[in-house]
Amino acid sequence: MTHDIQPSFRALSDPTRREILRLLCQQDMTIAALTQEFDMTRAAVKKHLTILCDGNLVHSESQGRTRINRINPDGLRPVLDWLSFFDHFWDTRLDALKTAIERKPQ
Amino acid sequence: MTHDIQPSFRALSDPTRREILRLLCQQDMTIAALTQEFDMTRAAVKKHLTILCDGNLVHSESQGRTRINRINPDGLRPVLDWLSFFDHFWDTRLDALKTAIERKPQ
DNA sequence: GTCTTTGGATACCATTGGGTATCACAACAA
DNA sequence: TTGTTGTGATACCCAATGGTATCCAAAGAC
Numbered sequence: 001m002t003h004d005i006q007p008s009f010r011a012l013s014d015p016t017r018r019e020i021l022r023l024l025c026q027q028d029m030t031i032a033a034l035t036q037e038f039d040m041t042r043a044a045v046k047k048h049l050t051i052l053c054d055g056n057l058v059h060s061e062s063q064g065r066t067r068i069n070r071i072n073p074d075g076l077r078p079v080l081d082w083l084s085f086f087d088h089f090w091d092t093r094l095d096a097l098k099t100a101i102e103r104k105p106q
Numbered sequence: 107m108t109h110d111i112q113p114s115f116r117a118l119s120d121p122t123r124r125e126i127l128r129l130l131c132q133q134d135m136t137i138a139a140l141t142q143e144f145d146m147t148r149a150a151v152k153k154h155l156t157i158l159c160d161g162n163l164v165h166s167e168s169q170g171r172t173r174i175n176r177i178n179p180d181g182l183r184p185v186l187d188w189l190s191f192f193d194h195f196w197d198t199r200l201d202a203l204k205t206a207i208e209r210k211p212q
Numbered sequence: 213g214t215c216t217t218t219g220g221a222t223a224c225c226a227t228t229g230g231g232t233a234t235c236a237c238a239a240c241a242a
Numbered sequence: 243t244t245g246t247t248g249t250g251a252t253a254c255c256c257a258a259t260g261g262t263a264t265c266c267a268a269a270g271a272c
C-alpha cells in the first residue's frame with residue numbers, strides 16, 4: 001500500500017539524478033533536452049530517468065513522438081517522513097538524556 | 107569547506123545503514139552490539155559504519171578496547187538543506203504556473 | 213513516399229558495492 | 243603470563259551499477 005522508500009533513497013543517491021531533479025524543478029524536459037545538459041549518452045540519461053521514476057520522484061508521459069518528464073513532488077514525501085522520524089527519535093533521546101541529567105543527584 | 111553531500115546521500119541509500127541509524131538514535135552502540143542486530147558479519151557492519159562516518163552521520167570514538175558509535179545529527183542537515191532547496195524550487199515553479207494561469211485571458 | 217528526430221531495448225564492459233573469511237593487534241581478565 | 247574479547251585490515255567473491263554502442267520502431271517534416 002504505502003510505497004517502499006528504498007527506491008526513492010536509491011534514486012537520490014546519484015549526483016546526476018539529483019541534477020536531473022534540479023533541472024526538472026524549473027521546467028518539464030524531454031530526454032533529448034536533458035541529454036544536452038550532461039556529458040553522457042541519451043541511453044545513460046534514460047536509465048537515470050527510469051530509476052527516478054522507480055523512486056516515484058519523476059513521472060513520464062508520452063506526447064506524440066516525445067516523452068515529457070515531470071517532477072513528482074509527492075514522491076519526496078516518504079523520504080522527508082523518514083528523515084523526520086529520524087529527527088524525532090534523536091530529539092527524544094536528547095530529551096531523555098537531559099531529563100536524566102537534571103534528575104541526577106549531584 | 108562545506109561538506110560534500112554525496113557521501114551523506116550515499117550513506118542513506120542502503121536499508122541496513124538506515125536501520126543502523128535508527129538503532130543509534132536510541133543509544134550509542136559498539137560494533138559488536140550492532141552486529142547482534144543483523145544477520146551479517148562484524149566486518150560487514152564495520153563497512154557500513156565506515157560509510158556512515160564518511161557521510162558524517164555517525165561519529166566513532168575509541169574507549170579503551172571498544173569503540174563507541176554515536177549519531178551525529180548535524181550530518182543530516184546538508185541533506186535536509188538540499189531537499190528544502192528542491193522543495194523551494196518546486197514551489198517557485200508552482201507559483202509561476204499559478205500566476206500564469208490567473209493572468210491568462212480566458 | 214523518404215529522411216530526420218525522439219525514444220525504447222538490448223548486449224556488453226568496467227567499476228563499485230555488499231558480503232565473507234581470515235589474519236593480526238590491542239586491551240582487559242584470570 | 244595466558245587466554246579471551248573487541249576491533250582493524252586485507253584479500254576475495256559475486257551481484258549491482260553507471261556507462262557505451264547498437265539496433266529498432268514510431269512520429270513528424272520534407
